[in-house]
Amino acid sequence: MSVTSESCVQNFDPWLSHPVRIAGITREIPGVCTLNLQFEDSRLASTWSFRPGQFTMLYVPGAGEAAISISGDPGVSSVITQTIRDAGNVTRSITGLGEGAVIGLRGPFGSCWPVEMCRGRDVVLIAGGIGLAPLRPVILQLLRQRDQDQELTLIVGAREPSLLLYPDQYDAWRRQGLNVIQTVDRADDSWTGGIGVVTAVLDRIGLRNAAETVVMTCGPEVMMTYAIKTALSRGIPRELLFLSMERNMNCAVALCGHCQFGPHFLCREGPVFSYRHLRPLMRIDDL
Amino acid sequence: MSSSAAGSNTQPSTAHEAVGHGEGVISETEQARFLPRADLQILIRLLRDDGFTVVGPKLDQSAIVYGEITQVADLPIGWTDQQQPGQYRLVPRNDDRMFGYVVGPHSWKQFLFPPSAIVATAQRTGDSWRMSTPDEPSPRYAFLGVRACELAAIAVQDKVFLGGAYVDPIYQQRRASVLLIAVNCTQAASTCFCTSMKTGPRCKAGFDLALTEIDSGFTLETGSERGRSLALRLPLREAQAAELCDAEQGREEAERQITKQMNTDGLHDLLLGQLRSPHWQTVAERCLSCTNCTMVCPTCFCSTVTEVSDLTGDHVDRERHWDSCFNMDISRVNGVPVRDSVASRYRQWLTHKLATWQDQFGTSGCVGCGRCITWCPPGIDLTQEVWTLQQLARESGHGLSHEEAPEQTVEIGSGEG
Numbered sequence: 001m002s003v004t005s006e007s008c009v010q011n012f013d014p015w016l017s018h019p020v021r022i023a024g025i026t027r028e029i030p031g032v033c034t035l036n037l038q039f040e041d042s043r044l045a046s047t048w049s050f051r052p053g054q055f056t057m058l059y060v061p062g063a064g065e066a067a068i069s070i071s072g073d074p075g076v077s078s079v080i081t082q083t084i085r086d087a088g089n090v091t092r093s094i095t096g097l098g099e100g101a102v103i104g105l106r107g108p109f110g111s112c113w114p115v116e117m118c119r120g121r122d123v124v125l126i127a128g129g130i131g132l133a134p135l136r137p138v139i140l141q142l143l144r145q146r147d148q149d150q151e152l153t154l155i156v157g158a159r160e161p162s163l164l165l166y167p168d169q170y171d172a173w174r175r176q177g178l179n180v181i182q183t184v185d186r187a188d189d190s191w192t193g194g195i196g197v198v199t200a201v202l203d204r205i206g207l208r209n210a211a212e213t214v215v216m217t218c219g220p221e222v223m224m225t226y227a228i229k230t231a232l233s234r235g236i237p238r239e240l241l242f243l244s245m246e247r248n249m250n251c252a253v254a255l256c257g258h259c260q261f262g263p264h265f266l267c268r269e270g271p272v273f274s275y276r277h278l279r280p281l282m283r284i285d286d287l
Numbered sequence: 288m289s290s291s292a293a294g295s296n297t298q299p300s301t302a303h304e305a306v307g308h309g310e311g312v313i314s315e316t317e318q319a320r321f322l323p324r325a326d327l328q329i330l331i332r333l334l335r336d337d338g339f340t341v342v343g344p345k346l347d348q349s350a351i352v353y354g355e356i357t358q359v360a361d362l363p364i365g366w367t368d369q370q371q372p373g374q375y376r377l378v379p380r381n382d383d384r385m386f387g388y389v390v391g392p393h394s395w396k397q398f399l400f401p402p403s404a405i406v407a408t409a410q411r412t413g414d415s416w417r418m419s420t421p422d423e424p425s426p427r428y429a430f431l432g433v434r435a436c437e438l439a440a441i442a443v444q445d446k447v448f449l450g451g452a453y454v455d456p457i458y459q460q461r462r463a464s465v466l467l468i469a470v471n472c473t474q475a476a477s478t479c480f481c482t483s484m485k486t487g488p489r490c491k492a493g494f495d496l497a498l499t500e501i502d503s504g505f506t507l508e509t510g511s512e513r514g515r516s517l518a519l520r521l522p523l524r525e526a527q528a529a530e531l532c533d534a535e536q537g538r539e540e541a542e543r544q545i546t547k548q549m550n551t552d553g554l555h556d557l558l559l560g561q562l563r564s565p566h567w568q569t570v571a572e573r574c575l576s577c578t579n580c581t582m583v584c585p586t587c588f589c590s591t592v593t594e595v596s597d598l599t600g601d602h603v604d605r606e607r608h609w610d611s612c613f614n615m616d617i618s619r620v621n622g623v624p625v626r627d628s629v630a631s632r633y634r635q636w637l638t639h640k641l642a643t644w645q646d647q648f649g650t651s652g653c654v655g656c657g658r659c660i661t662w663c664p665p666g667i668d669l670t671q672e673v674w675t676l677q678q679l680a681r682e683s684g685h686g687l688s689h690e691e692a693p694e695q696t697v698e699i700g701s702g703e704g
Contacts, residue, residue, distance in 0.1 A: 257589035263646030286631035
């Protein structure tokens with residue numbers, strides 16, 4: 001099972017939001033933007049930290065809260081970076097705000113990607129669409145701790161080239177040792193990457209030692225299901241497969257019941273899970 | 288800022304304090320006390336003098352519900368309830384019992400986990416917001432008339448709201464100060480199955496005081512230090528042997544009247560092996576998805592926070608309301624509900640209540656009070672549905688999910704969740 005962050009559990013009212021100011025907004029693909037947030041209370045800025053895979057509850061008074069994964073560098077504490085897609089009332093309210101606006105933040109909450117498990121192992125990250133956002137912190141951390149012999153691969157897929165997230169960062173990641181493979185469902189004339197689903201890429205890439213390869217995937221549930229199926233067929237053990245699940249998180253502290261998935265509260269035991277724990281549940285419709 | 292730091296040393300008794308109240312055994316030291324019927328008013332007055340809001344049973348809208356009690360006359364004297372699946376009726380008794388009923392649509396959870404509560408507030412300050420959580424003192428309640436199944440339900444919600452890494456401050460504050468005066472059941476409804484869930488009908492632990500009503504008054508047990516000091520201030524007298532005998536007979540009568548049963552042996556694994564059963568659809572054809580079962584359930588804890596803004600938009604309260612897994616919105620992700628069928632929602636409720644609750648909190652979520660059966664408009668009886676699922680599982684050998692069933696049960700039940 002992935003590790004639930006104990007460090008984030010502090011002895012304060014779990015309902016208390018902290019004001020953060022939007023210090024910068026990057027418009028990514030249509031309907032998606034990345035916010036850089038700074039605590040209004042400077043004491044929090046110096047103590048706050050997160051682990052890759054965790055999320056926060058961002059709050060626009062009057063509109064409500066939304067669970068948003070953290071997409072920034074875990075080594076940088078001065079600013080909290082989160083990538084948001086317009087998916088509803090709250091997220092649209094957030095992305096509609098300008099620089100300088102103040103919103104609320106609770107968290108970080110939830111489990112994290114198994115970064116430590118990656119030491120001495122090859123890693124394949126599989127992202128679909130905005131699913132790359134919660135994997136970005138792990139990319140940045142893995143690149144920092146990478147040893148010379150380690151193979152790091154990112155398979156990133158989108159419906160079309162213009163919907164690939166963070167495209168201008170891929171070259172920098174490549175220079176630092178990440179093998180970035182892009183694939184789209186529908187290409188245009190300028191496209192030089194692959195065409196097809198991420199699982200097709202996973203099916204054919206070279207794996208030096210499948211039994212010692214960690215796979216982390218985030219994207220639509222159906223994509224993750226097939227990515228895992230393919231990974232298993234390549235001989236990657238169940239214990240080394242990790243995925244990030246999405247459900248309706250309301251309280252983020254396992255008190256409201258919304259995000260249950262079988263025995264799990266996704267906000268607490270998830271969002272990142274070992275496939276070993278989710279396997280029986282992922283075959284059940286409408287759970 | 289947060290105001291969650293309520294002292295919690297004053298929590299009512301825990302199991303170890305009540306050791307000695309063995310089933311059917313009359314503890315000679317503790318139980319031989321008696322409160323004459325005419326003196327119950329003194330207990331209510333003492334509690335009110337101590338600053339408690341006394342909450343107990345009263346008649347309202349043709350039901351026995353829980354509300355503030357200021358005098359004995361507020362109690363449902365001479366009334367009882369008759370319950371069947373989908374049916375609840377008040378009926379006059381032929382005596383003047385004050386607690387001569389079973390349980391009504393209310394449970395004590397509405398006082399510890401209020402149906403509506405402000406969890407946070409945002410106030411605009413220039414170009415920023417001040418964000419805070421409530422710091423008003425919470426009400427101090429004395430619950431009068433808590434049944435054994437309800438003590439068990441409070442213990443279940445203690446695990447939900449206080450047992451995890453994050454504690455709910457509203458529940459914590461109210462729970463820390465509440466005084467629990469249990470009243471043993473001396474009758475049962477056709478919907479009761481606390482004996483199957485091992486929660487009753489006898490109050491054994493978790494109370495400050497426990498009464499058993501007989502015609503002339505109440506035998507009295509204490510279950511905590513607070514209960515003992517309160518008892519010292521009551522005009523108690525030594526109970527006579529006949530009174531103790533009457534009380535014991537009343538408690539035994541309640542147990543005798545319980546006919547409904549649910550076999551809980553292996554239920555966790557069995558239900559999780561039936562996730563693909565067509566029976567969920569069969570239940571869904573009767574289930575209205577009305578949420579009644581979850582509203583009357585004393586352990587259901589789902590909630591949703593909504594924004595309540597003033598007209599200027601400068602002051603916003605975050606209000607938490609009870610929610611239900613039978614509402615589609617509770618599972619809505621990116622605009623689409625995950626559980627969009629009644630069958631999937633009923634399955635979520637039943638399997639959570641009776642199976643995955645154990646993974647999450649180490650206890651069943653059901654205390655056998657029968658409210659969900661009584662207050663279900665079409666009268667769906669979860670014990671019947673469980674029985675059917677058990678029959679279906681038996682007929683198909685190991686459930687309907689074929690070779691996957693054993694694996695499911697093993698992995699879900701691994702307890703690492």
